[in-house]
Amino acid sequence: xxxxxxxxxxxxxxxxxxxxxxxxxxxxxxxxxxxxxxxxxxxxxxxxxxxxxxxxxxxxxxxxxxxxxxxxxxxxxxxxxxxxxxxxxxxxxxxxxxxxxxxxxxxxxxxxxxxxxxxxxxxxxxxxxxxxxxxxxxxxxxxxxxxxxxxxxxxxxxxxxxxxxxxxxxxxxxxxxxxxxxxxxxxxxxxxxxxxxxxxxxxxxxxxxxxxxxxxxxxxxxxxxxxxxxxxxxxxxxxxxxxxxxxxxxxxxxxxxxxxxxxxxxxxxxxxxxxx
Amino acid sequence: xxxxxxxxxxxxxxxxxxxxxxxxxxxxxxxxxxxxxxxxxxxxxxxxxxxxxxxxxxxxxxxxxxxxxxxxxxxxxxxxxxxxxxxxxxxxxxxxxxxxxxxxxxxxxxxxxxxxxxxxxxxxxxxxxxxxxxxxxxxxxxxxxxxxxxxxxxxxxxxxxxxxxxxxxxxxxxxxxxxxxxxxxxxxxxxxxxxxxxxxxxxxxxxxxxxxxxxxxxxxxxxxxxxxxxxxxxxxxxxxxxxxxxxxxxxxxxxxxxxxxxxxxxxxxxxxxxxxxxxxxxxxxxxxxxxxxxxxxxxxxxxxxxxxxx
Numbered sequence: 342x343x344x345x346x347x348x349x350x351x352x353x354x355x356x357x358x359x360x361x362x363x364x365x366x367x368x369x370x371x372x373x374x375x376x377x378x379x380x381x382x383x384x385x386x387x388x389x390x391x392x393x394x395x396x397x398x399x400x401x402x403x404x405x406x407x408x409x410x411x412x413x414x415x416x417x418x419x420x421x422x423x424x425x426x427x428x429x430x431x432x433x434x435x436x437x438x439x440x441x442x443x444x445x446x447x448x449x450x451x452x453x454x455x456x457x458x459x460x461x462x463x464x465x466x467x468x469x470x471x472x473x474x475x476x477x478x479x480x481x482x483x484x485x486x487x488x489x490x491x492x493x494x495x496x497x498x499x500x501x502x503x504x505x506x507x508x509x510x511x512x513x514x515x516x517x518x519x520x521x522x523x524x525x526x527x528x529x530x531x532x533x534x535x536x537x538x539x540x541x542x543x544x545x546x547x548x549x550x551x552x553x554x555x556x557x558x559x560x561x562x563x564x565x566x567x568x569x570x571x572x573x574x575x576x577x578x579x580x581x582x583x584x585x586x587x588x589x590x591x592x593x594x595x596x597x598x599x600x601x602x603x604x605x606x607x608x609x610x611x612x613x614x615x616x617x
Numbered sequence: 618x619x620x621x622x623x624x625x626x627x628x629x630x631x632x633x634x635x636x637x638x639x640x641x642x643x644x645x646x647x648x649x650x651x652x653x654x655x656x657x658x659x660x661x662x663x664x665x666x667x668x669x670x671x672x673x674x675x676x677x678x679x680x681x682x683x684x685x686x687x688x689x690x691x692x693x694x695x696x697x698x699x700x701x702x703x704x705x706x707x708x709x710x711x712x713x714x715x716x717x718x719x720x721x722x723x724x725x726x727x728x729x730x731x732x733x734x735x736x737x738x739x740x741x742x743x744x745x746x747x748x749x750x751x752x753x754x755x756x757x758x759x760x761x762x763x764x765x766x767x768x769x770x771x772x773x774x775x776x777x778x779x780x781x782x783x784x785x786x787x788x789x790x791x792x793x794x795x796x797x798x799x800x801x802x803x804x805x806x807x808x809x810x811x812x813x814x815x816x817x818x819x820x821x822x823x824x825x826x827x828x829x830x831x832x833x834x835x836x837x838x839x840x841x842x843x844x845x846x847x848x849x850x851x852x853x854x855x856x857x858x859x860x861x862x863x864x865x866x867x868x869x870x871x872x873x874x875x876x877x878x879x880x881x882x883x884x885x886x887x888x889x890x891x892x893x894x895x896x897x898x899x900x901x902x903x904x905x906x907x908x909x910x911x912x913x914x915x916x917x918x919x920x921x922x923x924x925x926x927x
Contacts, residue, residue: 348729355726356737363741363804369766370755382764432650439643447647454658456909458861460886461902464668464895465661468678488657491650520642549748551864556890567750574757574868581758592751599746600739603808 367592374398374586381581394582401586410566411590413479414548417565420483421547422540425494428487429539433498434524438510451492459489459552470557477560485553490546494539497605501535502528538605541598548595566591669899676893688900697876698884698901705860705880705905708795712859715799717852720806727807728814738811745804753868756797760784787877790870794878798865802858806851813847814840846920853916860909881905 373381375394380387401407436447466485467476475481505528513523529536551567558564564572570591573584599606669688673681692698727738744752759767762782771778779786783793817840825835863882866872872879872887879887881901889898 349731352726352729353731356731359723359726360737360740362800363744366752366755366759366800367743367747369759370751373758386764386766386769428650428653431646435643435646439646441640441643441647447651450654450659452913454654456857456861456906456913457658457662458863458882458885458902458905460861460863460882461665461899461905462658462661463886464889464898465664466657468664469661484657488654491654495650520646524646545746545748549750551750552886567748570750570754571864571868573754584754585758588751588754592747595748596743596746600742603739603742603746 367589367596370585370589370592374582374589376582378580397582397586398590401583401590405583406561406564406569407566407587407590409562410564410569410587413563414565414567414591416479417482417486417550417554418544418547420479421486421490422543424483424487425491425543426536426540428491429494429498430524430529430536432491432495433502434528436495437499437502438507451495454489454492459550462488463552463556466553467556476557477563478557479563481557482550482553482565483547485557486547486550487543490543493546494543497539497542498532498535501532501605505531535605538602541602542606545595545598665899665902668895669903671896673895674893675889675895678895681896684896688896689903692897692900692904700876701879701881701884701901702904704791704876704878705908708791708798708878708880709856709859711795712798712802713852713855715795716802716806716855717848719799719803720851721810721848723803723807724810724814727811738808741807742804744800745802745808747801749801749864750868752797752801753865756793757784757869760793784870785874787875790874791878794866794869797869798859798862801865802855806855809851810844810847813844817843849916849920853913856912857909860905860912881908 372388372390374397375390375392376387377391377394380391435441436444462485470476470481475484509527509531510523513527518526549567550565551571554565554568555571558568566587570584570588573579573587668681670683670685671681672684672687723741727734727741731737759765760783761768762780762785765782768778768782771783778789783789821839822835825839830838860880861882862880863886866878866880866883867886870878872883881904885898885901885905888894888901
């Protein structure tokens with residue numbers, strides 16, 4: 342009995358250390374944003390946030406391009422989410438419910454896309470975009486991001502459709518409904534939570550994306566926040582508190598929504614690798 | 618296919634008029650996404666393969682000259698590229714070992730009873746959820762040569778990190794990038810392995826312990842056997858992801874100092890957009906893809922052989 346209790350205490354100490362490592366950098370981002378210059382550059386840095394400095398968040402939003410960045414990121418992320426869900430649902434349905442020639446090839450293709458680095462695809466897409474005037478356009482970013490997140494979205498949705506009992510569909514089919522009607526009326530409402538999770542994945546894939554955005558966008562008014570934030574690296578003019586405040590506001594929604602979608606993300610991604 | 622499924626299919630075939638009877642139905646559902654992936658992934662990939670056999674300048678890409686294998690000969694002959702390959706190898710292996718090792722440790726830690734377990738499991742995923750850009754920014758600040766908290770702590774402990782700071786120190790930059798990458802990855806590994814650990818039958822571990830096996834022995838003969846396929850799968854994912862990781866390294870060091878953190882993807886991007894040599898960049902990219910393919914195919918063969926052996 343005694344040994345068991347010590348085991349629990351030891352385990353809790355271990356867990357606390359791990360959580361400290363996991364959360365500290367984000368905490369430090371927040372604390373740095375809320376530090377005065379004097380605290381920041383003192384011999385002994387301040388270890389807790391100084392809430393008297395909270396104006397830095399307000400100023401970061403009010404002055405400068407932060408709001409434009411966040412708006413552009415939101416536009417790209419919403420577009421990517423909508424397009425990848427619309428394309429992903431039928432793909433997932435085909436993979437889940439039908440056996441057909443070339444199914445293995447489709448699976449392999451989806452795995453292949455996981456191996457292609459964005460940094461490689463950016464060159465051919467650049468010349469394609471130049472021809473079709475998609476450079477300097479948020480639509481261009483939506484199209485490129487969708488290509489990379491679509492396989493993950495489809496695999497998450499496929500996993501969910503696999504779990505829908507076929508009997509439910511068969512009842513509708515006997516009534517003479519077409520396959521698309523069955524999908525939209527029967528499957529989509531049942532897998533709504535998985536669709537929400539896939540939407541979170543797609544949204545934050547686009548929200549975080551950097552390579553395409555930094556290569557395809559030249560107009561500063563169209564920069565998303567990832568590029569804007571990256572522009573702070575090596576630049577001297579902006580106060581570190583402002584940088585950390587913007588970075589924190591950029592991080593918070595991603596972390597909050599991922600905590601909600603985590604279960605589906607993990608199962609979808611591992612399923613993708615297994616099936617390929 | 619199960620007997621009932623086969624029966625159902627026969628029944629469906631008999632009802633020829635049924636909308637599901639058509640053999641084209643799956644392709645109709647497949648078409649939009651397949652066309653999309655074809656245009657935005659397959660076509661660019663083929664173009665990239667073609668580019669790797671040409672001399673093409675970013676500023677004038679329509680005038681490209683077919684040079685055969687010249688780009689490949691050039692990159693393999695260059696000492697810089699050999700360093701890049703070695704760095705990539707070290708980076709990928711260290712990422713996989715570090716992330717899988719620490720992730721497994723954390724999964725074992727979380728796979729027990731203790732108060733606050735649900736909160737702990739959620740909070741541990743924070744590093745994985747944080748955007749890469751934000752991670753690069755906070756890591757760069759924490760490693761700042763004068764005021765970074767990590768630099769300060771290391772100096773207080775008497776570690777010599779050099780005047781110019783960790784990220785500008787050729788001996789330490791790669792380690793710092795690795796630590797940041799592993800911080801980002803370990804939660805994913807931990808969450809996936811935790812769900813695998815929960816499928817280990819409790820009766821088996823209890824039986825082993827009843828038989829007087831110690832914890833390590835129980836882990837090896839029971840737990841490890843169950844989670845082994847998942848560990849392999851996660852290691853494969855970590856390998857593929859690490860081969861293509863870009864923004865974290867690019868933003869923290871741009872491949873420097875002295876090329877010590879220049880992986881294949883960093884090299885290809887700077888060849889394309891700094892040196893404007895699209896042909897070279899494409900050839901470097903192809904080397905990366907071939908490595909990834911070898912890893913994927915190799916791991917399939919190994920897991921097949923393991924299945925047959927078992």
